[in-house]
Amino acid sequence: MSYAAAEHVVQSSTFSAVNLFYVLLVPALILWYTYWRMSRRRLYELAEKLNGPSGWPLLGNALEFTGGSAEIFKNIVEKSIPYDQESVVKLWIGPRLLVFIYDPRDVEVILSSHVHIDKADEYRFFKPWLGNGLLISTGQKWRSHRKLIAPTFHLNVLKSFIDLFNANSRAVVDKLKKEAKDFDCHDYMSECTVEILLETAMGVSKTTQDQSGFDYAMAVMKMCDILHLRHTKIWLRPDLLFKFTEYAKNQTKLLDVIHGLTKKVIKRKKEEFQSGKKPSVLSNDVTNNEVPTSKTTSVEGLSFGQSAGLKDDLDVEEDVGQKKRLAFLDLLLESSQSGVVITDEEIKEQVDTIMFEGHDTTAAGSSFFLSMMGIHQDIQDKVIEELDQIFGDSDRPCTFQDTLEMKYLERCLMETLRMYPPVPIIARHLKQEVTLPSNGKKIPAGTTLVVATFKLHRRSDVYPNPEKFDPDNFLPERSANRHYYAFVPFSAGPRSCVGRKYAMLKLKIILSTLLRNFRIHSDLKESDFKLQADIILKRAEGFKVRLEPRKRLAKA
Numbered sequence: 104m105s106y107a108a109a110e111h112v113v114q115s116s117t118f119s120a121v122n123l124f125y126v127l128l129v130p131a132l133i134l135w136y137t138y139w140r141m142s143r144r145r146l147y148e149l150a151e152k153l154n155g156p157s158g159w160p161l162l163g164n165a166l167e168f169t170g171g172s173a174e175i176f177k178n179i180v181e182k183s184i185p186y187d188q189e190s191v192v193k194l195w196i197g198p199r200l201l202v203f204i205y206d207p208r209d210v211e212v213i214l215s216s217h218v219h220i221d222k223a224d225e226y227r228f229f230k231p232w233l234g235n236g237l238l239i240s241t242g243q244k245w246r247s248h249r250k251l252i253a254p255t256f257h258l259n260v261l262k263s264f265i266d267l268f269n270a271n272s273r274a275v276v277d278k279l280k281k282e283a284k285d286f287d288c289h290d291y292m293s294e295c296t297v298e299i300l301l302e303t304a305m306g307v308s309k310t311t312q313d314q315s316g317f318d319y320a321m322a323v324m325k326m327c328d329i330l331h332l333r334h335t336k337i338w339l340r341p342d343l344l345f346k347f348t349e350y351a352k353n354q355t356k357l358l359d360v361i362h363g364l365t366k367k368v369i370k371r372k373k374e375e376f377q378s379g380k381k382p383s384v385l386s387n388d389v390t391n392n393e394v395p396t397s398k399t400t401s402v403e404g405l406s407f408g409q410s411a412g413l414k415d416d417l418d419v420e421e422d423v424g425q426k427k428r429l430a431f432l433d434l435l436l437e438s439s440q441s442g443v444v445i446t447d448e449e450i451k452e453q454v455d456t457i458m459f460e461g462h463d464t465t466a467a468g469s470s471f472f473l474s475m476m477g478i479h480q481d482i483q484d485k486v487i488e489e490l491d492q493i494f495g496d497s498d499r500p501c502t503f504q505d506t507l508e509m510k511y512l513e514r515c516l517m518e519t520l521r522m523y524p525p526v527p528i529i530a531r532h533l534k535q536e537v538t539l540p541s542n543g544k545k546i547p548a549g550t551t552l553v554v555a556t557f558k559l560h561r562r563s564d565v566y567p568n569p570e571k572f573d574p575d576n577f578l579p580e581r582s583a584n585r586h587y588y589a590f591v592p593f594s595a596g597p598r599s600c601v602g603r604k605y606a607m608l609k610l611k612i613i614l615s616t617l618l619r620n621f622r623i624h625s626d627l628k629e630s631d632f633k634l635q636a637d638i639i640l641k642r643a644e645g646f647k648v649r650l651e652p653r654k655r656l657a658k659a
């Protein structure tokens with residue numbers, strides 16, 4: 104056979120192999136697609152019975168998510184209005200079915216359940232940052248870590264943080280004195296909440312810290328922008344495409360800053376541990392306080408913001424014993440040294456989780472509160488009057504008992520969390536079909552179920568005049584008649600926020616210290632707010648306020 108003939112044979116056999124591949128690939132794809140559709144038959148069948156804005160073939164409603172964050176938020180809220188009667192809205196993002204619910208009866212079925220506790224697939228974008236920390240983990244790992252971590256936010260532990268809450272509040276007051284004009288208070292709140300977390304939950308003292316708290320807070324903000332883009336832009340969802348984008352490069356740089364801080368914190372704490380330094384909470388006498396201990400440690404009556412019916416593992420505990428009364432990182436390190444309960448990698452994931460969950464949420468909550476005070480001067484007058492009654496002319500630091508007496512400030516705080524919940528949605532992956540009690544509709548397994556807290560908190564049948572900032576919504580007599588699940592800024596049930604009481608105590612101390620020192624003003628009204636939900640609810644234009652020094656000065 105000549106060389107040309109041999110080459111022809113090779114070429115034609117290569118050609119037929121390629122042809123054969125395509126001949127087999129096409130039916131294989133058709134078979135796979137048919138199987139995939141068939142396996143989702145029930146999902147399509149039930150989705151058909153749910154209402155929602157119409158979408159495009161293949162893309163679904165993905166185009167609703169174009170534009171900037173503030174535009175997307177406004178668009179989604181407006182698009183949901185026609186479905187308010189039913190309080191269930193369906194959306195498709197490509198093949199993914201999203202169902203938004205905002206009737207308290209339906210919300211209860213999901214949040215109170217021990218079955219529907221898996222986080223939605225969208226939380227996977229957090230993985231490179233938070234690993235398998237408490238926010239996203241599930242199953243046995245989540246259960247055992249929750250059991251380990253929840254007692255570190257016990258009231259007795261929190262009470263030992265009061266001096267640090269006061270000192271940091273005072274520090275932020277000093278920094279704010281230089282702000283004579285309009286400024287964005289969120290930057291200050293962010294830095295302050297990071298510093299407080301480092302000193303309290305992580306137990307890293309000021310003398311060992313540097314400027315990295317502020318860099319960390321800024322990096323977290325930028326990370327949230329990227330995660331939000333991945334949630335809303337369909338083409339950024341697959342890792343395969345994302346990793347070739349500029350965003351992926353930025354993410355790597357931001358994670359270097361974020362993980363840099365958390366690694367440093369753990370390293371320092373470990374060194375202290377190895378040098379034999381005692382964990383801070385154990386060295387304080389925390390049993391001698393005004394807070395009832397053991398079984399009676401319920402937030403009910405202590406005004407920490409949840410309705411009486413929403414008891415969870417943070418409210419009632421068996422006698423916790425000394426070991427569990429350690430602060431968060433102390434307990435994790437001690438557990439890791441004394442056995443196999445938690446690995447080094449798991450500690451890092453939990454530290455990253457608490458640092459994120461514990462700072463951005465409270466920074467947003469406090470910034471919205473200050474905005475509300477600036478806008479509603481008459482309400483601010485009443486808060487100041489209450490604070491003057493508690494503290495008189497004294498510039499003494501705030502005590503735990505003082506925080507219990509801040510009834511009106513607390514109502515303002517809860518009203519802020521109602522109108523501007525820092526976590527505006529909570530998303531779960533449904534492994535089982537669910538029937539909604541409000542209307543009997545069935546939500547199929549495989550759905551991303553979204554509790555739309557922002558919409559839930561603005562229901563006119565629950566809150567008269569829901570768009571009005573009215574702290575009296577939280578008068579005891581009004582709260583008593585309300586459905587438990589009509590106010591869930593901290594979520595509720597088994598996956599509720601572990602930092603709820605920590606957040607309320609810290610916020611009361613920071614905000615009361617600020618209002619003892621400054622009167623807040625705002626030139627913008629609520630109707631000027633451009634809300635955006637980059638994971639955490641924020642004001643796109645920044646939290647602009649102005650400060651006027653008051654005569655009394657609170658000391659830490």
Ligand code: HEM
Nearest residue numbers: 237238460461464465468525526592593594600601602606
């Ligand atoms: C105003 C402040 C806060 C708000 C509004 C808030 C809200 C929430 C919400 C709604 C959830 C449920 C999220 C979901 O299921 O997707 C949550 C979970 C969580 N929060 Fe908070 N949070 C706040 C402060 C804090 C603080 C201060 C900490 C810790 C120091 C914290 C730690 C956590 C953790 C670890 C989880 C996950 C719990 C689990 O899944 O078992 N949060 N928070």
